[in-house]
Amino acid sequence: MKKIFALALAVALCGGAAFAQKAKSVAEKDVKVNYVKDFQRQVKDATNVEWWQIDSLTYKVTYNDTDKSRQAMLFSNKGSETHYYIDKQWMPRAIQDTVDHLYPKYTVREVWARKVRGKMTYQAYIAKVSGCLWWKKEKDGKTLNFEVNGKYINAE
Secondary structure (H helix, E strand, O other): HHHHHHHHHHHHHHHHHHHHOOEEEEEEHHHHHHHHHHHHHHOOOOEEEEEEEEEOOEEEEEEEEOOEEEEEEEEEOEEEEEEEEEOHOOOHHHHHHHHHHHOOOOOEEEEEEEEEOOOOEEEEEEEEEEEOOOOEEEEEEEEEEEOOOEEEEEEE
């Protein structure tokens, strides 16, 4: 039993290390002051606030809003965008149909509504998933863009 626990812990830590390479957790004091002030001005009652540095110019803040729904904001020198995460059971059927048709070996991992300069779109993160029961590995991840009516735009 101890060996299984140790193996599970090692796998979890490796998964965390892979995520950390993409985005690095940072303290709020290490984020550009104007990004923090902009976030605080727009979101008054956020809880579970976590800041991430995506690259040298881009920061992401994840948080729960007043109704406990998960959201995120990205800040860069190009502007900001807001992500409203959607439970997969509520995602538009057109997104799953598109993934099934164009990317049959991929699984929808996350879906969010994206607001940039007042325009809403959907994005879905998909990946090939392999592994067994409690150990899953993602590879070849892609972000797909959709119009609000569910029409496929492109992949990033």
